[in-house]
Amino acid sequence: MSSMEQIRVIQVHKEEDVFHCNRIHYSSVLHQGQRSKILLARSNIIPDKKFAIKQMPLLSDEDRDRFTRELCLMKLALDIRGVVNLLFYPVICGPTGYILMPFYEKRDLLSQRGKLTYYRWMKVFVRTAVSLQSLHKKRIYHQDLRPQNILLTDSHVAFISDFGAASLLPEGCDQVDTWTAAPGFRGPEADQEGGLFCPFQLDTYSLAVSMWQVLSSLCPVKNKPLDHLDNIPPQYAALLRNLLVPEPDRRWTLDKFLTEALELHPDLSCLL
Ligand SMILES: Nc1ncnc2c1ncn2[C@@H]1O[C@H](COP(=O)(O)OP(=O)(O)OP(=O)(O)O)[C@@H](O)[C@H]1O
Ligand SMILES: [Mg+2]
Numbered sequence: 001m002s003s004m005e006q007i008r009v010i011q012v013h014k015e016e017d018v019f020h021c022n023r024i025h026y027s028s029v030l031h032q033g034q035r036s037k038i039l040l041a042r043s044n045i046i047p048d049k050k051f052a053i054k055q056m057p058l059l060s061d062e063d064r065d066r067f068t069r070e071l072c073l074m075k076l077a078l079d080i081r082g083v084v085n086l087l088f089y090p091v092i093c094g095p096t097g098y099i100l101m102p103f104y105e106k107r108d109l110l111s112q113r114g115k116l117t118y119y120r121w122m123k124v125f126v127r128t129a130v131s132l133q134s135l136h137k138k139r140i141y142h143q144d145l146r147p148q149n150i151l152l153t154d155s156h157v158a159f160i161s162d163f164g165a166a167s168l169l170p171e172g173c174d175q176v177d178t179w180t181a182a183p184g185f186r187g188p189e190a191d192q193e194g195g196l197f198c199p200f201q202l203d204t205y206s207l208a209v210s211m212w213q214v215l216s217s218l219c220p221v222k223n224k225p226l227d228h229l230d231n232i233p234p235q236y237a238a239l240l241r242n243l244l245v246p247e248p249d250r251r252w253t254l255d256k257f258l259t260e261a262l263e264l265h266p267d268l269s270c271l272l
Helices: 015-020 061-076 118-137 199-216 234-243 254-264 266-271
Strands: 010-012 024-032 037-043 050-057 091-093 096-102 150-152 158-160
Touching (some): 118 150, 118 158, 118 254, 118 266, 234 254, 254 266
Antiparallel strands (some): 024 037
């Protein structure tokens, strides 16, 4: 993985300069996470233009590695449609790092649960599957796909976000032996002792659980997705049944999912 020296970072001494040097001003806290905070900022120049800033502690080597890795992977994915953009240069101020992004008005998929039609959800997941395929072609696996990490614009266009757990699969290697995705979103193969598994099929499983969660409005930690497909229209439940197959070799790939989803909605082929 490239090191911090290869990413241009602006160093400032006062927190207000993080905003000042980018001609934006602080507005509010959007999200307080365990490690990071997401801030809302507004442009000083264009009224109503909003930005989101991910504020991360840089207190230990581990923190600094995480910040660097997230930036490197976002940069590597910059040319992929449907991946959150890095804006301006990242900033470091004392023991805190700042990543600047566009603000996605409809926030994350979980906050939109119950508010979109099935067709709109299919549009979201077809687009996300195409973006995920492009990440995988670059050997990037996300490792934390869940509804909170997929963001929506005002017109419901989806963007994969939060590369905090993402990683690059080394050339010549096609398996990993650790998997950090959250409970409920982990393919069952990841919890078999001493196992080796394909990170791309595990990302596909996490994406399928995300789709199941927003379509069923159930929590994957409390419910087994395959046991709760009855309240989902049969044509979408059939897609999920194949994407949630416990054995990774029998589980549908993203390619197969896209082929079948486009059979249902041929007009979505414009997203390919
Ligand atoms: N660019 C953005 N536009 C709008 N909302 C955002 C943006 N980035 C993040 N958010 C909101 O903040 C939440 C957390 O962001 P993110 O996933 O990047 O941080 P995190 O470090 O994973 O947080 P946590 O510790 O809670 O997992 C998202 O689920 C989303 O609701
Ligand atoms: Mg997150």
